[in-house]
Amino acid sequence: MAIPSVENQEYPSPEEMLSQLLSDIRYGYARSGITVNVSSGSELFIRCKAIATRLSIAVQNNRLSLVDISPLDAEDDALTKLAGIFGVTRRPASSGAGLVQVTVFGGGTVVIPSGFGITSPDGLVYETTQANTVATLGFVEVQSTSTGSTTDQDPGTILTWDSAAIGSLGQNATVAGGGIDGGRNADDDDALRNRLLQRLGFPEVGGNTSQIISFAEAATAAVEQAFVYSSVRGPASYDVAVTAAGGDRTLSNANVNLVASNILANMPGTADLNATSVLAQLIDVVLLADLPLPVNAGGAGGGWRDAVPWPSDAEAIAGEQARVINISDLLTLSQIDVDSTNSDPPKIGDRFGIWNPAGGSDATGAMNEFSILGVTAIAGGFTITIDTAQSDAISFITTGMYCSAGALNLKQYASDFLDQMKLLGPGEKTDNPDILPRGRRRPIIDIEFPRKLTNVQISNVLEKHDEVLNLEYKRRFASGTQTVLTTPSIPLTTADPPRILVLQNLAIKAQRG
Numbered sequence: 001m002a003i004p005s006v007e008n009q010e011y012p013s014p015e016e017m018l019s020q021l022l023s024d025i026r027y028g029y030a031r032s033g034i035t036v037n038v039s040s041g042s043e044l045f046i047r048c049k050a051i052a053t054r055l056s057i058a059v060q061n062n063r064l065s066l067v068d069i070s071p072l073d074a075e076d077d078a079l080t081k082l083a084g085i086f087g088v089t090r091r092p093a094s095s096g097a098g099l100v101q102v103t104v105f106g107g108g109t110v111v112i113p114s115g116f117g118i119t120s121p122d123g124l125v126y127e128t129t130q131a132n133t134v135a136t137l138g139f140v141e142v143q144s145t146s147t148g149s150t151t152d153q154d155p156g157t158i159l160t161w162d163s164a165a166i167g168s169l170g171q172n173a174t175v176a177g178g179g180i181d182g183g184r185n186a187d188d189d190d191a192l193r194n195r196l197l198q199r200l201g202f203p204e205v206g207g208n209t210s211q212i213i214s215f216a217e218a219a220t221a222a223v224e225q226a227f228v229y230s231s232v233r234g235p236a237s238y239d240v241a242v243t244a245a246g247g248d249r250t251l252s253n254a255n256v257n258l259v260a261s262n263i264l265a266n267m268p269g270t271a272d273l274n275a276t277s278v279l280a281q282l283i284d285v286v287l288l289a290d291l292p293l294p295v296n297a298g299g300a301g302g303g304w305r306d307a308v309p310w311p312s313d314a315e316a317i318a319g320e321q322a323r324v325i326n327i328s329d330l331l332t333l334s335q336i337d338v339d340s341t342n343s344d345p346p347k348i349g350d351r352f353g354i355w356n357p358a359g360g361s362d363a364t365g366a367m368n369e370f371s372i373l374g375v376t377a378i379a380g381g382f383t384i385t386i387d388t389a390q391s392d393a394i395s396f397i398t399t400g401m402y403c404s405a406g407a408l409n410l411k412q413y414a415s416d417f418l419d420q421m422k423l424l425g426p427g428e429k430t431d432n433p434d435i436l437p438r439g440r441r442r443p444i445i446d447i448e449f450p451r452k453l454t455n456v457q458i459s460n461v462l463e464k465h466d467e468v469l470n471l472e473y474k475r476r477f478a479s480g481t482q483t484v485l486t487t488p489s490i491p492l493t494t495a496d497p498p499r500i501l502v503l504q505n506l507a508i509k510a511q512r513g
Contacts, residue, residue, distance in 0.1 A: 011059055017052035071196050075189055083196040087214075090192050091221040096151030096183030097129070097143040097254030100159055103170030104136040110169050112140055117162035118173060120153055125162070126180070129254060139176055141254055144183060151183030181244060182222030182255040191221075202443070207267055209442040216240050216275075219262035222255045225425065225449060232429050232439035232494045237272040241426055241498050246364035248280035248502050276497040278426045281488050282479035282504035283453065284402065286321060287417070288313055288511040290470035291407055302408060302467045305351040309405035309510035313474065314344040321475070322403040322509070324354070328383055333394050334373075338403060339381040346375050346382055351406025355414060355506040356396045364422070365503060367414035368392035369406060400480055402507030409465060413508055416464055420457035425449025426498035427488035441498070452487045453501055470511060479504040 012020065022038040022045065029036040038044050074082050080090060100118065104110050116128045126142040134140060142159075144151035153159075157175040164171070187195075195217060204211035209228040216226035222244060229239040242259050243249045260275035293299025297307035311322035322340045329335035340346060350372045359366030369392055374385035386394055404410060425448070428441055445451050458471050478485040488499035 012056070014052050014056040017056055017059075018049050021048040021052060071193060071200060074193075079189055079192060079196075083192055086196060086199050088192065088196045088199050089218075090187040091218065093147035093186045094182055094184045094221040094255075095144040095147050096126075096153065096180045097141065098153070098178055098180035098182075098252040099139040099141055099176035100173040100180075101137055101139055101176050102134055102173045104134065104138070105168045105170065107136070108168065109133050109135045110166050112166065112169065116166075117145075118142060118159045119162055120157060120159050122150075124151055124153075126159065136170075140173070141252075142180070143254055144180070147183065148185050149183050151180070153180035155179045178250065178252055181247070181250070181252050182220065184221040184245075187221060198443075207270070212238065212240060212263060212267070213442070215263045215266045216242055216259045219259045220255055222251055223259060224249075226259070227426055227449070227498070228442045229429050229439050229494075229498070230442070232435060233272075233274065236270075237274065238270070239274040239276070239429065239494070241276050241278050243278050243426070243500065246362055246422060249278055249500050250280060251277040274495055278500045279491070279497045280502040281485070281499045283485050283501050284475070284477045284479045284505040285417070285453070285503065286402060286474040286476075286507045286509060287458075288470075288472050288474045289405075289407070289413070289468060289508050290511045292467060292469070304510060305406040305408060306347075306349070308347070309407075310344060310346045310350050310352060311340055311403050311405055311507075312344050312510035312512050314512050315341050322507070324397060324399050324401045324403070325381060326399060327397065329385075332388070333397065334386045334388050335383055336386070336397060337378060337381055337383050340403075341381075342377075345377075346372055346384055348372055348375055353404035353406060353410050353414070353508070354397055354401050355404070356393075357504055358396065360415075365414075365418050365506070367404065367411045367506070368394070368396070369410060370394065400505070402505050404506075404508045405510040407508070409467070410508060413461065413465065413468075414506055416461045417457065417506065418503060420460055421453075421501070421503045423449065424453070424501050425451055426500040427451040427490070429491060429494045429496075429498050431490050435494070439494075451501070454486070472511075474509060 025044055026036060026038050036044065069082060071082060083089065112128055112132045112134065114128055114131045118126050125145045127145055129141045129143050132140045153175045155175055155177050159173050159175065160171060161169065161173065202210040204214050209230060212228050213226045217223050223242045224245040225243050227241045231237055232239050240259065240263065242251055242256065244251045256275050256277055260273060263273060291303025292301060293304055293307060295301040322338055324336050325339050326337035327333060328337050351369060353367045353369045355365065356368050357365050359368065371387040371390040372384055373387035376383040388394065425445065426441065430436065430439060443449060450456065453476055462468055462471055476486050477483055488501055491498060
């Protein structure tokens, strides 16, 4: 179905239409040497006003109709109907699922039946997905009985079994390292629109990669995007990797199994499927920004908060990065040690930021800003006393985090860069030149969901902020190391999950000179 379009659309208001009608009449008579009365209240004015009023209804109806059939502009029910024409429907809300670690007393094993209930501290109920025979510290898969984003649980959360019927089973269970994830609300307009645009851009037919992606994403709203690696393990094989939105982009085995089941149900006879999530490869990013100085420092304003922003690229030692190297006040957490140098010292009154990788309303990361109350020199750096009365929350700060220079829009710069990180997709599963011609990732990395951290992300942030004079990478390291990382590495085998870059630490430092 072709999408109707009209070039140079014009939708005049009733007043504009009336003015045009009267103008045409006046000039038409004038060419014959006749002056005609088209003033307000005249017969021609009354007739033309009636015509303009009626025509404007048709014009506006046409305008609304074009919006409703445009995949870029349609909303609500109109978007639902349009997407349905192409077989794309809103996915219902999904349930959180994951593993919990159990305790068994007496040194033996217990049988936990399928559907055995357990409750989280916030009152949400989960059930085991199958019967399990486990010993102490064993793992059991559970899934929420309700749906939505609130059904996710962080690793380490303590859940309580609803029944004491299994005598030697400990009352509590702990959410395993991967957390309980996959709980998502039903597709909103943006999610549905993106899936529709993908369907239009990459039509699915005959079991091609687009159709496999469609089956994978239709399995559950927990899937943000699916990627296909055809024949990467050999002829007739196909691998599918799925991502979640935000966080470490990974999905639990329960959700991956839903994806595999839906693909196989729609493609019977194609048993050589390897469905996985992705493997997060954490990265630390330091950016250099050139912003206007404050007005009171002779600048244009709208950029840095301080006349001499700290931290900057003025370090005497190339490896110094203004990182937190110690929490020196364990009681209030208001004192931190940083590895800055005398060439670039922090000062009382300076504003600076630290990235919280679990901050923000969706817990995917946010920049917190602080004010410096005191500074003391120490070996290899400085002790900073934070003015807690003029600062954001500080309890998340740990060693290894990077400091950012205070700026009026620092939080937004960081948020915009995070948004670009969320658009990254996984890398390739192999670098074997004999396999890559048929085994490359789909969608292709050069078209959608790039795998690399490049100037594309920088450019997209720059476009949103006119006050930013320059923005560039200072460092892109594998998190906690000095190893340069810009592209996810290749997994050990083609059967392993592909790797994807996920932001861990972020800093934006001042570029001087």
